[in-house]
Amino acid sequence: NAGVTQTPKFQVLKTGQSMTLQCAQDMNHNSMYWYRQDPGMGLRLIYYSASEGTTDKGEVPNGYNVSRLNKREFSLRLESAAPSQTSVYFCASVKREYEQYFGPGTRLTVT
Amino acid sequence: RKEVEQDPGPFNVPEGATVAFNCTYSNSASQSFFWYRQDCRKEPKLLMSVYSSGNEDGRFTAQLNRASQYISLLIRDSKLSDSATYLCVVWGFQKLVFGTGTRLLVSP
Numbered sequence: 731n732a733g734v735t736q737t738p739k740f741q742v743l744k745t746g747q748s749m750t751l752q753c754a755q756d757m758n759h760n761s762m763y764w765y766r767q768d769p770g771m772g773l774r775l776i777y778y779s780a781s782e783g784t785t786d787k788g789e790v791p792n793g794y795n796v797s798r799l800n801k802r803e804f805s806l807r808l809e810s811a812a813p814s815q816t817s818v819y820f821c822a823s824v825k826r827e828y829e830q831y832f833g834p835g836t837r838l839t840v841t
Numbered sequence: 842r843k844e845v846e847q848d849p850g851p852f853n854v855p856e857g858a859t860v861a862f863n864c865t866y867s868n869s870a871s872q873s874f875f876w877y878r879q880d881c882r883k884e885p886k887l888l889m890s891v892y893s894s895g896n897e898d899g900r901f902t903a904q905l906n907r908a909s910q911y912i913s914l915l916i917r918d919s920k921l922s923d924s925a926t927y928l929c930v931v932w933g934f935q936k937l938v939f940g941t942g943t944r945l946l947v948s949p
Contacts (some may be wrong), residue, residue, distance in 0.1 A: 772845070772928070773885070773939040820884055828873055828932045832884035 732756055734823045736833035743811040743840045751806040751836050753821030759831075761824035762804040763788075764796060766817040767835075773820065779804055811840045842867050845940040847929050853946045858919050862943045864929030865911045871933035874905055874912045879926045879942060888914075888927070919947045 737752045755762065763778040775788030779798040793815060795807045808815060816839050822830040847864045854860045866874075874891035889896065891903040891912045902915040916923055924947045929940035 770849075770941055772941040775937075828875055828890075828930065828937055829887055830885075830937070832886070834884055835882075 734821060734831055734833035736819075736821050736836050738836060739834065740837045741839070743808075743838065745812060745840060747811050747840075748807065748809050749811065749838075750808075751819055751821075751838075752803070753805065753833055754803045755821075755823035755831070756802065757823050757825070757831065758801070759823045759825055760801070762798070763822040763824060763830065764794075764804070764806045765820045765822065766790065766815075767820060768817050776806065776819075808838075811838075813840045816840045843940075844868060844938045845929055845931050847940040847943045849941060849943060851944040851946050853948065854919050855948055856919055856921060858947075859915065859917045860919060860945065861913055861915045862927055862929075862945075863911050863913050864940055864943075865909075866929075866931045866938075867910070868931070868933055869907075869910060871931045873932040874903075875930040875932070876901075876903060876912075876914050877928040877930055877939070879928055881925075885928055885939075916945075919945075921947050921949065923947050 734755045760781045764776040765773040767773050774790050777796040779785045782801045797805045819836045821833040876888040877885040878888045879885040891905045895904045900917045904913045926942040926944045928942045931938045
């Protein structure tokens with residue numbers, strides 16, 4: 731079992747470009763989360779999906795959209811990237827709210 | 842005031858040493874507490890839960906002090922492989938809040 735996979739691992743965008751970060755889990759969990767991690771700020775929740783077909787905003791949703799494509803896949807889209815979105819993005823598959831299994835992360839730089 | 846506060850460190854200790862980290866939280870209604878471990882440039886992983894009665898997992902001991910609103914993590918007989926960042930995590934009001942982490946460096 732792969733657990734949680736994320737693609738791409740690294741990405742460099744120019745301001746204004748768009749991209750989609752992909753996440754997939756094979757643990758049959760209902761809930762999936764997207765976080766960003768910035769130096770000195772800890773992990774912050776962007777969006778989450780409690781079950782297939784539902785999505786909700788987290789702490790820092792502005793500038794992002796999500797799609798829960800099916801039970802396995804939860805994607806994060808940046809429509810018009812900004813330098814403030816330079817960060818490491820982690821997807822998590824959630825067994826219980828506090829028992830979260832993270833993907834390896836996507837390191838995004840926006841210039 | 843941050844919801845979860847940790848000393849960023851780094852804590853530099855020799856192999857075999859005992860080291861302890863504290864973490865304070867601001868919401869007295871917080872329900873559950875955890876320690877996650879994050880290796881350099883890797884994803885966080887659940888290390889252990891923290892119970893009111895305290896709990897131990899091998900060389901790791903976690904304690905909760907609700908009155909003073911802090912949790913602690915004690916690592917005995919430190920190994921080189923313990924070098925990582927330890928994240929204090931608090932669950933409450935349908936929200937999981939991560940601290941910024943305490944960095945531990947164990948040297949030979």
